[in-house]
Amino acid sequence: MSNTQATEDLEELVRRQLELIGEDPDREGLLKTPERVAKSLQWLTRGYERDARSVIGDAIFDETHSNMIMVRDIELYSMCEHHMLPFYGKAHVAYIPDGRIIGLSKLPRIVDVFAQRLQVQERLTEQIAEALSDVLEPLGVGVVIEAYHLCMMMRGVQKQNSKTITSALRGVFREDFKTRDEFLRLAHSN
Numbered sequence: 001m002s003n004t005q006a007t008e009d010l011e012e013l014v015r016r017q018l019e020l021i022g023e024d025p026d027r028e029g030l031l032k033t034p035e036r037v038a039k040s041l042q043w044l045t046r047g048y049e050r051d052a053r054s055v056i057g058d059a060i061f062d063e064t065h066s067n068m069i070m071v072r073d074i075e076l077y078s079m080c081e082h083h084m085l086p087f088y089g090k091a092h093v094a095y096i097p098d099g100r101i102i103g104l105s106k107l108p109r110i111v112d113v114f115a116q117r118l119q120v121q122e123r124l125t126e127q128i129a130e131a132l133s134d135v136l137e138p139l140g141v142g143v144v145i146e147a148y149h150l151c152m153m154m155r156g157v158q159k160q161n162s163k164t165i166t167s168a169l170r171g172v173f174r175e176d177f178k179t180r181d182e183f184l185r186l187a188h189s190n
Contacts, residue, residue, distance in 0.1 A: 003042070010038035044079060047116030052131035055113055059103035060136070068179070070094035070142075070186055071107040080151045081118035089147030089163070092187035093128060095138040096172055096179070102136060121147050121166050129168035140171030142183040 011034040018025040018033065025034065074091040093107045114127040129143045144167045153160045172179045 007035075007038045007042065010041060011035050014038060044077075045117055047113050050113045050116075052110050052113055052135055055109040056102055056106045056135055059106050061101050061103075062099060063097060063101045064099065065097055065101060066139070068094050068096050068182065068186075069101065069104075070183070071104060072187065074108045074111050076111050076115040076124075076145070076147070078115040078117070078119045078121075078124060078147075080149060081120060083151040083155070084118065085150040085154065087119075087121065087147045087149040087151070087164075089145060091125075091128065092142075092144045092146075093132070094142045094173075094183050094186070095132055095136060096140045098137060098139045100136055100138075107132075121145055121149075121164055125166040125168045129170055133170050138171065140173040140176075140179060141169070142173040142180070142187070143168045144184070144187040 014034040014037040015025045018030060023030060025031075070092065071094075072090075072092045074093065075088075076091050077086060077088045079085065080087055091111045093111065110131055111128055114124050114131070125143050125145045128145075129141045132138070132141045132143075144165065146163055146165050148163060152158075152162055167184075169180060169183075173183055174180065
């Protein structure tokens with residue numbers, strides 16, 4: 001299906017949703033809403049069109065460095081697959097190389113590939129760790145995500161200050177207590 005056809009189909013669905021909740025899609029304030037929502041959804045879920053290998057590209061470098069590399073506080077925005085409401089927060093991603101490193105900007109790009117899909121935080125955390133492990137084959141990978149879920153804040157339990165924390169550990173981050181402790185201390189320090 002072409003992108004134009006997908007946009008038109010989404011617009012029609014949004015128009016119908018507006019009708020079903022009792023709104024008039026022909027009133028002035030809503031005339032362009034179906035188009036805006038369709039384009040917004042396509043932009044927010046563009047991660048389906050990308051993969052980790054393509055965003056890393058040729059930014060893999062031979063390097064004998066064998067200490068932890070971490071990018072903290074990577075802002076992320078995603079949408080809960082259960083309610084299609086946003087969740088947002090920060091990812092902390094680290095790895096210990098085994099002869100190869102990637103450009104630092106590639107870690108946030110990997111986060112975006114998977115965050116820009118309908119998601120659950122648990123899977124998102126695992127996908128980031130797995131992608132980095134697959135592409136780089138490091139000695140270990142650690143990912144921690146701290147996020148706020150609007151599906152918990154705006155509806156349901158309505159707990160505005162609840163933060164969900166998930167982690168995924170691979171290799172030495174799982175097997176070596178000291179490495180795991182160093183990673184978690186760095187991820188959670190101010």
